[in-house]
Amino acid sequence: MRIAVDVMGGDHGCGVIVEGVKLALNADKKIAELYLVGDQAQIKSALTRSQLQDARVKIVHASEVLTMEDKPVEGLRKKKDCSIARAIELVKDGQAEAVISPGNTGGIFAAATFKLGRLPGVDRGGIATVIPSMDNEFVLLDSGANIECKPLHLLQYAVMGNVYSREILGCKRPRVGVLSIGTEDSKGNELTLEAFQLCKLLDLNFVGNVEGHDLFKNHVDVVVCDGFVGNIVLKTCESLATGIFFMLKRELTRNPKRKLGAFLAQNAFRTIKRRMDPDTYGGAPLLGFNGIVLKAHGSARERAIMNAVRIASEAIEHSVTCLISREIARADELLGRAKTTAPNSVPA
């Protein structure tokens, strides 16, 4: 397996990414080549500092960085030699099978769209986010790439999320739902009502509409929605969880008795914190492209990068790209068949 890692553009600099890569290389002997893409001098210095000497590591120099302030498309046009573009080109040219970047999400998405291109039959790429629930986790997509969605896009997200949940999260027969405001067929907006009807035609384990209430109750494994709703849900959850833990900390340190209590129970808090830590999930996959693309959190530290590399490696091993391609074609066939047999029952 050959993986390209954009070491620039993260909040904590190149060194942290290289440390994460070192952990991943030690854990995974199946990785044949690992490209570190970015400023050569910084990479060399980070390699020395981390004492990473591994013949599998190759440096690919990129003289520029797409920052969080750069507008995606404009930035990519101006900064032709930016690390994210170079890293994605390695996949395009067949030198790597997967790419990981902690940089500008829009930039990664745009580079994937323009340089790798979408898989045949995929109308829009999507960003999937793995969100922990009480006993397992669910995949939410789209998390913010595709703001104005069509019903067919949601259907394709259902297919892609299903593959990801099954192959990477090990969910045998993922329960797939459309995020809406009531579980009945009749509840929702124009987009979700039509997406519901389309998803019913597929051979997924489609559970229909799911509500906000269902998300953290182990009712669903793949949740599809447009990128506007998905982005708001994702960020609201992050904000609320942070808020609750902030309040907990504040209340638990108010007096010595509570502090002692918190000390005795500290492992309970650690377990929950680890469970809810986005670093566990390594990053958000961009699905629907000709290659495996993972967006690591901007604030990703060593453990997050290690997990991102592990997930990239699993995605390669499970041929996720190929499976998505095949299952999108199958969905297309099922839709075509439904249109032939009952043309009026299938939304356009």
Add this chain to the structure above:
Amino acid sequence: MRIAVDVMGGDHGCGVIVEGVKLALNADKKIAELYLVGDQAQIKSALTRSQLQDARVKIVHASEVLTMEDKPVEGLRKKKDCSIARAIELVKDGQAEAVISPGNTGGIFAAATFKLGRLPGVDRGGIATVIPSMDNEFVLLDSGANIECKPLHLLQYAVMGNVYSREILGCKRPRVGVLSIGTEDSKGNELTLEAFQLCKLLDLNFVGNVEGHDLFKNHVDVVVCDGFVGNIVLKTCESLATGIFFMLKRELTRNPKRKLGAFLAQNAFRTIKRRMDPDTYGGAPLLGFNGIVLKAHGSARERAIMNAVRIASEAIEHSVTCLISREIARADELLGRAKTTAPNSVPA
């Protein structure tokens, strides 16, 4: 002040509502009349059980109940003598100034729309929900009534939410934001982009777009969005908070050491639980109607009903309906002026 309470349609039966009313009457001497609307026999029996003897209490018999399973409009047409309809008619007929119901949300909204009617200039009523954040709370609207919104509806929600936050929650100069996917003017979908431009024209303390990340960080006091997004956000927050507290409980009871820690720190958990308890906020106001309408939680218990009556009383005292009417007219005037001076810069 005269308040009507629909005592039917809650999950815990009429007795709990009557107990809540008793607490409220004891606390608030300004209430002149309190109508208990529902099955007369059940109400009489509940009054006896709770030993509530108060000359301010009047029973209004209603022979039917709109259940959670009833479709709102159809249900209201079939069950002409249902408690929610009768309670709202008391406001319509001028016998009461406010109505509280724990029943079918859609039914209450439909009854308010058809029987009370909207205030002049208000295009759509909305459901506002008060959500606790770390140090205070914010108002989210619409929380699920108006699924397909126009930009002007969001503008009117901004005006109405501003009045509610200022008058009932005591926020001096509420910060009003449009829920979107980035803080820049250019981020959002068609609806929020136009709503942003409209809200800028008002004399609100408009803070522009807010993201999911901002909700629990004390960045905003009034958050406007369409009812689809608002309903998903509200239910997702409830589900996540429940999930976190479930995990906490599970982890804190895993072994004797943790149990002891949790026991010592129990007041910390209680403080947070109380803070996040929807009962504190008594219910969700339906804004934009010719009268004060509060939807109590279906599972509302005594404390929730007591708080709902308190809020209804404050809303009457602060002339919330009248203020909304006046400030909607003022917004209309500002929009009209902007259209005259710069017709192309104002979205239609």
